[in-house]
Amino acid sequence: MPRTWTHVGRCWTNGEPFLVLDADLLPHWRGASDNAYEALVPDLAYELTAVPLGPGSAGLVLTDPEVGDEGWLEVFRADDGAVAVVQAGGPDYPAVLTAALAHPTDDDQRGDPVEVPSGRLALISAALDGTGPDGASRSVESPAPLPSSAGYDARTDDEGAPLLEVGPRTYQLSICWMVEVDEGAAFARWLLTGP
Numbered sequence: 001m002p003r004t005w006t007h008v009g010r011c012w013t014n015g016e017p018f019l020v021l022d023a024d025l026l027p028h029w030r031g032a033s034d035n036a037y038e039a040l041v042p043d044l045a046y047e048l049t050a051v052p053l054g055p056g057s058a059g060l061v062l063t064d065p066e067v068g069d070e071g072w073l074e075v076f077r078a079d080d081g082a083v084a085v086v087q088a089g090g091p092d093y094p095a096v097l098t099a100a101l102a103h104p105t106d107d108d109q110r111g112d113p114v115e116v117p118s119g120r121l122a123l124i125s126a127a128l129d130g131t132g133p134d135g136a137s138r139s140v141e142s143p144a145p146l147p148s149s150a151g152y153d154a155r156t157d158d159e160g161a162p163l164l165e166v167g168p169r170t171y172q173l174s175i176c177w178m179v180e181v182d183e184g185a186a187f188a189r190w191l192l193t194g195p
Helices: 025-029 038-043 093-102 152-158
Strands: 006-012 016-024 050-053 056-061 072-078 083-089 109-116 118-123 138-140 160-163 169-182 185-193
Touching: 016 025, 016 083, 016 109, 016 185, 038 072, 050 109, 056 109, 056 152, 056 185, 072 160, 093 169, 109 118, 118 138, 160 169
Parallel strands: 138 160
Antiparallel strands: 006 072, 006 160, 016 056, 016 118, 050 056, 072 083, 083 185, 109 169, 118 160, 169 185
16 A cells, blocks of 8 residues: 655755754764764765764765755655655656655665664754754654745745654665656655654
8 A cells, every 4th residue: 555645844955965863863963063074975875874873873865966966855754654855856846756755665775774762853964963053953843735846945944854753663764866757857765664
């Protein structure tokens, strides 16, 4: 039975990767103040799907330059508890997002597990700190209709990345790199599934 997806937030990226992690690990990520982001950059590769962090690890959302150099990462929750992060582009933006969520997982790259013992899942830019003055702003997830446009909206960006209440669990990360929907429209998807 296909999943039913709900859009719960979005994060603007200028091409930098994002981390998906247990919210209790946020104080351990010092992307800006301790140059952890600059130290990570030389190691970035499609095969890298997690980074060690404090007493745990964070899943890596390495944006796909074939989809776009900058744009929104759209965050969705499914009726079965799965979470999807979608990078998309194209003239009919809602149609591309819908195609990304419906795309089969058969050819996905299997990633590392993402443990969420606190039950709170955070998504932050790797270029920022997890907390503090250089920290990423966060917002409570907010169910909403599909975004109608890929255009930048400062008001939405200022709201910050969504913090999801998912309950204690371990997700399995899988990645679908660039899929062309039609000419000028493509997506990449990071899927978190599990009990």
